Amino acid sequence: MHFTYCPHCGTKLIDKEIGDEGMIPYCDNCSIPLWDMFTTSIIAAVVNEYGEVALLRQNYVSTTKHVCVAGIMKMGEAAEDTVIREVKEEIDQDVESLEFIGSYPYEKKEMLMLGYKATVRKKEFKLSGEVDSVEWVRCEDALPLLREGSIAWQLVKTVIEGEK
Numbered sequence: 565m566h567f568t569y570c571p572h573c574g575t576k577l578i579d580k581e582i583g584d585e586g587m588i589p590y591c592d593n594c595s596i597p598l599w600d601m602f603t604t605s606i607i608a609a610v611v612n613e614y615g616e617v618a619l620l621r622q623n624y625v626s627t628t629k630h631v632c633v634a635g636i637m638k639m640g641e642a643a644e645d646t647v648i649r650e651v652k653e654e655i656d657q658d659v660e661s662l663e664f665i666g667s668y669p670y671e672k673k674e675m676l677m678l679g680y681k682a683t684v685r686k687k688e689f690k691l692s693g694e695v696d697s698v699e700w701v702r703c704e705d706a707l708p709l710l711r712e713g714s715i716a717w718q719l720v721k722t723v724i725e726g727e728k
Contacts, residue, residue, distance in 0.1 A: 567601075570593065572591070575591050577591055577598060585599075602669075605646075605678070606650060606680060610633055611681060615704075616700040617703050617723070618633065618689075619709055620632065620633065622694060622696055624694075647659065654691070654694065654695050655698050657682075657687065659682045663681040665680060670715060679715070
């Protein structure tokens, strides 16, 4: 989100040089800089003990490609807790261990996605209302099912390369 007006007082912002940051929107009335903001979210490659990854179909995201578990962090929630919650909510799997893989800026949606490998012990799926279907796919067969270059594709590719 890029600010034009101060969210505190409504004053139109000016550009002001702030240290090494350069020109930043600034409220002269409140004497505060207002940096661009983004939503922080998680994305998880959920893998099981058999070398399979859970790939979801969410038609509101794509009708042709699969995706990984993803979700928005709630205020006061740690990223790791968000992964555990989202994996449980979306596909009813219990995370046994987590490994941070990397961060992925998603400018189109003004998001920063924190990518994790979430290891679970395979059990039957129970889907949330936002998931149309899910399947376990051997890791080596997963990449063609994801949109090439997407954040999910990058994450799963990194996880696969780490398994070798």
